[in-house]
Amino acid sequence: MELNFIDIHTHTTKSRDNLIQIVNLDLKSPCPEQGYYSYGIHPWALDNVDFQIEEALSLLEARLQSPNVLALGEAGLDKMHKASFERQIELFERQIELSEALKKPMILHDVRSHNEIITLRKKHKAHQPWIVHGFSGTEQDVQQLIGQGIYLSVDESLLHSERKIYKSFKFIDLDYLFFETDMSEIGVETIYEAAANLLEMDLSDLQIRIFANFARLFRL
C-alpha cells in the first residue's frame, strides 16, 4: 500500500519523507540526478524580445531526454495574456509534437483556453496524457476536459470556500485528479486533507487513488 503524497506541479524542491514531486525547472537549469522534473516553454516566454523559438525547442528536446524528466510543461495557452494568441498556438503545437514524439505527458497552463486545447488535442490525435494544472473551472469545464481524457490538478484554491473550484471539485472523477502546490508555500498535504474532507473519504484512501493515477500515467 502506497501512502505517498504527490505534488504534480511545483517550482520548489522540498525534500520530505513520503513526498513525490514534479519540480518545474527553467530550461537553462540542467536536470539534477535525483527527483522528478518537468521542462517546457510557457506561453509567457513569448513576451521576451530575445525569445528564439527554434533555439528554445531544441534545448527543450535535449532536456526531455533525461529519464528524470517525467513531463513536458508548463506549456499551453493563456487568453488573458498579452502575447499574440496565434504565436501561443504555434508554440503549443510544436510542443504537442515533441510530447508525442518523445512520449512525455504534458502539464498544461490553460487560462480560458479549454476549447482550443481540446481542438488541438483532437487535431494532433495526441495520445500522451495531458494534465491541466491549477484547474479552477466550473462543473461544465470538468466534464468537458475529463470527457477528452484530460487530467485536472487542483491547487490551494481548494482551501478557499469562495473559489469556483470549491464547488466544482466534487465533480472531478478521482481517476483524473491530481494536487499541486505550484508557487505556494503550503504543503501539498494540506490540499489533500481539504480534499479528503470535501469528499468525505479517508486521507489514506485518497492518497492511494492519487498514487495510482501517478503510477499509471508515468508508467512507474
Ligand SMILES: [Zn+2]
Ligand atoms: Zn507553475
